[in-house]
Amino acid sequence: MSPTAQEIVEEAVEQRPIPDAKKWGAEAFGTFVLVIGGVGTAVIAGQRVGALGVALAFGLTLLFLVYAIGPISGCHVNPAVTLGQLLLGRLGVVSAIGYWIAQVIGGLLAGLVLFALAKNLPSYDRAVDGLGANGWGAHSPSATTGPLGMVVIEDGYGLAAMIIVEVMLTALLVFVVLASTDQLSDLPLAGISIGFTLAVIHLISIPVDNTSVNPARSIAVAPYQDGAMGQLWAFIVFPLLGGVLGALLYGLLFGRSRDMIS
Template structure:
């Protein structure tokens, strides 16, 4: 007996556990594929290649796990949904826990692969962590490896993380609003993340995602001391992006689940 029209449109309810697993897996894939590109192939593909790795990975994740969990894969995006009342505090907290776990596992895997290369030096090569000042990608190193001129300062890192995270969260929310062309949401979100990385990689190596920063900070000298900025300011940016979305779109309840 062939299915009825009603059976075609009925969707099996997705359990919260499946959503948390999807967030952990999605964050693992994002960090492993994108940060892995920076670590393993950054010298060959350059900033453009790394930016595309982040953007294209998020693009396919939107379509792969978006129907399950919404594809936050980023605590700042979860904070944006929380600010709009789309998630309870408890559920948002569990989303973030799942994202952090997925990111940390990816960091371990990236490091395990990187350190198997004889020429890899953790102190010199790091693991794609974020930083400012002496740890900014724009810092100038001397012939013996020491920093002779700092890169972008803490103020630049604060501003860029708030602004660009707000942009990312705004695009996520706006692209998935019911008045938008939702099937193209993955394209707009993915390419937004790619452009964000093109802007910010020279400044602080681009976080806009606390889970991504947490994942690799333990493996790079000096990164843990600066990690707080890449947790606090992307979360502020996520809340700002949600407020901008709210002010322009005017409703809380038009987001696609």
């Protein structure tokens, strides 16, 4: 059966290279949705759904984003993933910088929306409740506080634990993203493997530092939580180091010459 005129036009459109501006727009939108879906669940519904619910919210949000914007931008929605793609030569420097800027902008917009939603609740106290930011020591979710939540009686997980989980788990996430989108893998299942990896990562590390593995996610809400800005540097540096490690691991196991969705 010969193709129809519409099918020929659609095929021609699909074969055209996607402009960087569209990719950057998709990344900004995707990061916005990821922060709203994941951090929003923690802030608005965290007491109802618990750590498991928050982990699933992050994982399921990333899962559907892979299928929604993956064909446009590759659905990085994470500067560490973009860094991994850049190191493997799958992305140019200018394009990567555009991805990073778009991801941060999308995250910041999501943080602003979440703060507006949170403070609309009369019982919300920014100093006590925060906004789902990442932290260690006195700012770790495992820190013990007094009856009103204002005074920290005992610190939670320290800097060393935070560094270990952020580097190790970001490396895992980046490796899974790169491996799942390699032509050797079952590409239609990439979203499932990537999404559930992020969910498992959150189950492991929410008690440690509220789970970053994504600098854009950390930047998005740090301005709205007391003490978070002073620790933000670590949630930029160590997830990026984890991204480098994940890319190196992928390169060792799969080789740099494999074709991959970008």
